[in-house]
Each structure stands twice: as structure tokens, then as C-alpha cells.
Amino acid sequence: MKIGETMEKIVVVGGGLAGSEAAAILLRAGYEVTMIEQKPVHFSGAHKLPGLAELVCSNSLRSDRAANAVGLLKEELEKLGSLLMRAARATAVPAGRALAVDRHAFSAMVTETLLKQPNFHLERREVTNLPEGPEPVIIATGPLTSEPLLKAIAKVTGEEALSFYDALAPIVDNSSIDMSKCFLLSRYDEGADYLNFPMNKEEFLHFYEVLTTAEVVPLAHGDGQFFEGCLPIEEIARRSMHALRFGPLKPVGLEAGPDGRRPYAVLQLRREDKAGQSWNIVGFQTRLKQPEQKRVLAAVPGLENAKILRYGAIHQNAFVAAPLVLDNTMGLIKAPWIHIAGQLSGVEGYVESMAHGLLTALLVIIAQRGLNVPPPPPTTALGALFSHVTGAVRLSKKIYEPHNVHWGLFPPLEEACNKAQRGEKRYERGATDFAAWQKLLSEKLNLSVLE
Numbered sequence: 001m002k003i004g005e006t007m008e009k010i011v012v013v014g015g016g017l018a019g020s021e022a023a024a025i026l027l028r029a030g031y032e033v034t035m036i037e038q039k040p041v042h043f044s045g046a047h048k049l050p051g052l053a054e055l056v057c058s059n060s061l062r063s064d065r066a067a068n069a070v071g072l073l074k075e076e077l078e079k080l081g082s083l084l085m086r087a088a089r090a091t092a093v094p095a096g097r098a099l100a101v102d103r104h105a106f107s108a109m110v111t112e113t114l115l116k117q118p119n120f121h122l123e124r125r126e127v128t129n130l131p132e133g134p135e136p137v138i139i140a141t142g143p144l145t146s147e148p149l150l151k152a153i154a155k156v157t158g159e160e161a162l163s164f165y166d167a168l169a170p171i172v173d174n175s176s177i178d179m180s181k182c183f184l185l186s187r188y189d190e191g192a193d194y195l196n197f198p199m200n201k202e203e204f205l206h207f208y209e210v211l212t213t214a215e216v217v218p219l220a221h222g223d224g225q226f227f228e229g230c231l232p233i234e235e236i237a238r239r240s241m242h243a244l245r246f247g248p249l250k251p252v253g254l255e256a257g258p259d260g261r262r263p264y265a266v267l268q269l270r271r272e273d274k275a276g277q278s279w280n281i282v283g284f285q286t287r288l289k290q291p292e293q294k295r296v297l298a299a300v301p302g303l304e305n306a307k308i309l310r311y312g313a314i315h316q317n318a319f320v321a322a323p324l325v326l327d328n329t330m331g332l333i334k335a336p337w338i339h340i341a342g343q344l345s346g347v348e349g350y351v352e353s354m355a356h357g358l359l360t361a362l363l364v365i366i367a368q369r370g371l372n373v374p375p376p377p378p379t380t381a382l383g384a385l386f387s388h389v390t391g392a393v394r395l396s397k398k399i400y401e402p403h404n405v406h407w408g409l410f411p412p413l414e415e416a417c418n419k420a421q422r423g424e425k426r427y428e429r430g431a432t433d434f435a436a437w438q439k440l441l442s443e444k445l446n447l448s449v450l451e
């Protein structure tokens, strides 16, 4: 910034994944950022840590392979110097082919890095009204945005927030696990990062019986839609026994266990921290009543006395009808200085929320500074998220559901190729187009590194 120039200012409401990533990139572009975060004054039902960038449920940022859509998205974030991806690498815990983090260390690193920046100010309070313009504001208050703010958004847009249900998985204490009944192994024999609890047919049928007869907590509004990509385990079981055995309890790739044979079913636990003091149960998100969670887990050999450190729970996730209410900078059409970032926009997942925070901040900077840079191309993972939220990939803008990033959000490949090659080809196309877009961006925008 030249002497005499005033600093561009922006407010970011919500210091979760999207808000923290947005704040980081704005600081890197030279903005003065005021973040308003309601914790620890007010916690949602799922947030527990006082720090920023809290992963509320599992500690996994999913597959770490570039040749799938979420892998490509992570790669693009890293190429753009994402603070949260840097923190994820620094606080990673062993998790086979996935990137998983120590949730506490991850949040601490992001919080400390942001708080160290001289142009970053953190206010701890709940925002209940939409700030007046004309200075830009990014609302990144997530799927559990507090009720008054949701109402304020609905008042401006004239559209009630949409919602679906999402659940948390329990975390268990390492010292309460019977280690003689489980084994350490990553699927397909790629390391030994997961704790596996094998079940024979009889044990699985018993577990299934206990699970499907256990009592659940009623949904807040009677009925509702679950997110298909992350169904509660009892809901999967209710659909069919096979859905469970071919889904979260699938034994495939775990033949290298103690007796060298494929078990009938396997429950997997993923480390919460490097030392393995606590474990997150993979695919076990649930709305079972708490005593029932204990009873169901006790039906798994090895977890008879499992001490649950955090119980599973169901939450109603809100999102706006983005294609109807947002413009191409994620600004509210009826109040364009207010931009919506993260899961509240209808992206779903940790990585997608970070990515959407970064993307929204970039779109705001580009628009404010009048830089001649288009949004990322639809063949890139960031571009696919952009297309999803703006409605460009939908038949009807009125039918809008949250999505993880997946190849279905990308344009079809121009050339025909077999299924096995498709991921690779899409990856190559995305990486090439991203490089060209990033070159254009870097010619117009200088992003420093946050120490």
C-alpha cells in the first residue's frame, strides 16, 4: 500500500472454516479484516472449541489423491497458499489415503496465525442483524447460523432458509478399548492407521439387531431431509442390512488382518490425535439417544466398555437458495455488499467450505479492485463449486441441494475414454485450466504469505 492510501476494510462474520480462510486471503491481499465470531459467548449445538476453524465432527478432510474431485480441490487450495490447508498438513494424523487432522491443533494453528496479523481484529459476539453497507461483509456463519441472523437474511432475500439434517459421530477414549479384539491396519494394506473391529456374521447380526431397535432423538421439526452423503448410521441400517455391510462397515481391503481372511463386517476408528488417545468412529454419525449409543457400541466386540468422550447428535443445517438469491460475487442480489460464504451457500463439507470461503474472498477482491479476472473455469474444482452455487450446472435454479464437490459438477470430458481413465483425464484437464487461471490471477493480484 502506498503512503496516504487508506486500507480497504472488510467484516467477516463467523470464524469457522470459510470465515477463517476468507480472512486469511483478504489479509494476504492487504485488507484490514474485522472478524465477528460468536464463540465462546454463544455456542451452536455442535461447536465446542473456543478457537477459530473448528471441525465439528470427523477429523477427516477426505481422500488425499488428486485424481478425485476433492483431491483436486485440495490441490487448488494449496496452490493458492490456503492457510487452512497449511494448518491441515502441519497437524495431520496418520489416516491411510485420507488427510485427517488433530482438530484441536488445527484450530489452534489457524487461530494463532490470524491473531498474529496486525490488520486482523477479532470481536467475540453474536451478530443478529445484517450489517449496513457499503463496506463489504462476508457472512460465513455456517450450517448452524444462529436463528436471528438467519431470519435477517430471509427478510432481505424474501426466501426462507432451506435445511437438511446432518449428524455427528461419537469419539471414544483409547484406554476404554479392548485392544485384543481389534487390529491396526489401513484399508488395502496401505499402512496401519485405523483401528479395525472385525465381526463375524453372528456378531454383525447381533449388532444390526441392537442398532435397528435402538431409540433415536426425534427430529427438531418432525420430518426432514438427510444429507445423502452423510446419513446417520441407523438410517443406513434402516434402509437395508446390506447398505450397512457394503457401506460404513464394509470389510473390503482389510483381508490382511490377524487371520488373513476377510471379516464379515468391520467397524473402523480413526485417530483424533497423533498419539491415538481418542478415536473418531468412521461413518458412525448418529441421532441415537445417548444411552443407546453406549448400548449399540457395546455390541461391537472390543467396544463393550467404550467410554464415549463426545456423543453423536443430529443438527439441522441451514443454507440459502443460492442460485436464486446470490450474484456472481456471492453477494445478495438485494443487498450486494453482503456476501455469503461457506456451507451457508449450499456447498457441503469441510474442504468445500474452506474453498468457498477462499473463493468468495477472491471474488470480492476482484470485484472491488476492478481486476479483469474471470471466476475459475468450470473444469477446475473451484470453478465447479462456483457453477454449483450460481446454479450454472442445474436444470432449474429452483431445485437446489447442498453438494460435496464431485465430478458430476464438472463439464463432461470432450473426448471419449473408459471409466478407469476418466478421473485421471478430468484431473489433467482441471490442473491445466487451473494453472492458466492462476497465472492470470497472479498477474493482477499479489498475495503475501501469512507467517
Ligand SMILES: Cc1cc2nc3c(=O)[nH]c(=O)nc-3n(C[C@H](O)[C@H](O)[C@H](O)COP(=O)(O)OP(=O)(O)OC[C@H]3O[C@@H](n4cnc5c(N)ncnc54)[C@H](O)[C@@H]3O)c2cc1C
Binding pocket: 013, 014, 015, 016, 017, 018, 019, 036, 037, 038, 039, 043, 044, 046, 047, 054, 055, 056, 057, 058, 059, 060, 125, 126, 127, 128, 140, 141, 142, 143, 144, 145, 146, 149, 166, 167, 168, 313, 314, 315, 317, 341, 342, 343, 344, 348, 349, 350, 351, 353, 354
Ligand atoms: C453436525 C455436523 C456434522 C458435520 N460433519 C462433517 C464431517 O464430518 N465432515 C465434513 O466434511 N463436513 C461436516 N459437516 C459439514 C460442514 O463441512 C461443516 O459444518 C463446516 O464446518 C462448514 O463450514 P463453515 O465455515 O461454513 O461453517 P462453520 O465452520 O460452522 O463456521 C461458522 C462459524 O460462525 C459462527 N457463527 C454462527 N452464527 C453466528 C452469528 N450469528 N454471529 C457470529 N458468529 C456466528 C459459528 O460459531 C462458527 O464458528 C458437518 C456439519 C454439521 C452441522
